[in-house]
Amino acid sequence: MKSLCIFLGANPGNDEKYAEAARNMGRELAKRKLTTIYGGSDMGLMGILAESALEAGGKVIGVIPDSLVKKDVSHPNLTELHVTESMHERKALMAELSDGFIAMPGGIGTMDEIFEIFTWAQLGFHNKPCGLLNIDGYYDKLLDFLGSVVEEGFLKGVHKDMLLTASSPAGIIDSFAGYEPPVVSKWVEKAKVEIRKQQ
Numbered sequence: 001m002k003s004l005c006i007f008l009g010a011n012p013g014n015d016e017k018y019a020e021a022a023r024n025m026g027r028e029l030a031k032r033k034l035t036t037i038y039g040g041s042d043m044g045l046m047g048i049l050a051e052s053a054l055e056a057g058g059k060v061i062g063v064i065p066d067s068l069v070k071k072d073v074s075h076p077n078l079t080e081l082h083v084t085e086s087m088h089e090r091k092a093l094m095a096e097l098s099d100g101f102i103a104m105p106g107g108i109g110t111m112d113e114i115f116e117i118f119t120w121a122q123l124g125f126h127n128k129p130c131g132l133l134n135i136d137g138y139y140d141k142l143l144d145f146l147g148s149v150v151e152e153g154f155l156k157g158v159h160k161d162m163l164l165t166a167s168s169p170a171g172i173i174d175s176f177a178g179y180e181p182p183v184v185s186k187w188v189e190k191a192k193v194e195i196r197k198q199q
Contacts, residue, residue: 001176003035003061005098007113009106010073011044018105021135021169022048025104028169030058037098039090040064040082042075045104050075063094091116100129100176105138114163121181122159129179131164131172139165158182 006029012019022045029036036053039046040062053060054077061080065087068074074081084090095101095117103114118130132139143165149155162181166172 001034001099003037003098004029004173004176005037005094005101005117006049006104007101007106007110008038008049008104009045009110010039010041011107012048013045013105015136017136018045018138019048021104021133022046023052025049025102025133025169026052026054026058027056028173029053030056032173033058034173035059035061035079037061037063037094039094039109040075040078041068041073043073045106047075049104050078054078061097063090063097065090095120095126098128100131100179102131102133102172103139104133105135118163121162124181127181129164129176130162131166131175133169133172134165134167136167 006025008022026036026049030053036049036058038049038060041047041064042050050060050062059079061082062075062078063082063084064074065084069083082093084093091113101114101117103110114130114132120126121128121130134140146155146160146163150157150160159182164172164175166175
C-alpha cells in the first residue's frame with residue numbers, strides 16, 4: 001500500500017477523543033510513509049487529520065468539489081489539491097488515488113462515502129480493503145445494524161466481514177495487510193439457485 005483514503009467529519013464532534021484520533025491517524029500515516037487521501041477541507045476532523053500528517057512530514061492529497069472551494073473550506077497548504085466539478089467526480093478520483101479506505105467518526109457525508117466504496121467492493125468493482133476506525137464504540141450501532149441486515153437476508157455475512165474494524169489507527173492499518181476479498185456472488189438468491197442446481 002502506498003496511499004490510504006480517510007473519510008471523516010468536517011465537524012470536530014463533541015468530544016476531544018475524536019480530534020485526538022484524527023491527529024493520531026495523521027501521524028500514523030506519515031510514520032508509515034503512506035500518502036493521506038482525503039476530502040480536501042481544513043474544517044473539523046478533516047483539517048486536524050491533514051495538519052497532523054503534514055506536521056509529521058507526510059504527503060497529503062485533498063480532493064474537493066469546486067462548490068466547496070467557493071465556500072472557502074479548502075485546505076490551503078496540502079501537498080496536492082484536486083478540484084472536481086461534482087461530488088461524484090470527487091469520490092471517483094479519491095477511489096482511483098487510494099489503495100484502501102478508512103472511515104473515522106463523521107456524519108452523513110462520511111457514511112455516504114464509506115458505504116459507496118464498500119458497495120463497490122461487494123460488487124467486485126475493486127479489491128481494496130475498507131474499514132471503520134471505531135473510536136470508543138462510535139460505530140457499534142452501525143455494526144449491529146449490518147448484523148441485522150445479514151439476519152434479514154439482504155447481505156451475506158462474508159460481505160459484512162469485508163468491512164474491517166479496529167479501535168486504533170495502527171490497528172486498522174495493520175488489519176489491511178494481506179487483505180484478500182472473498183470470491184462470492186453478492187446475490188443471496190443466486191447462491192440458493194446454484195445450491196439447488198448442485199443437488
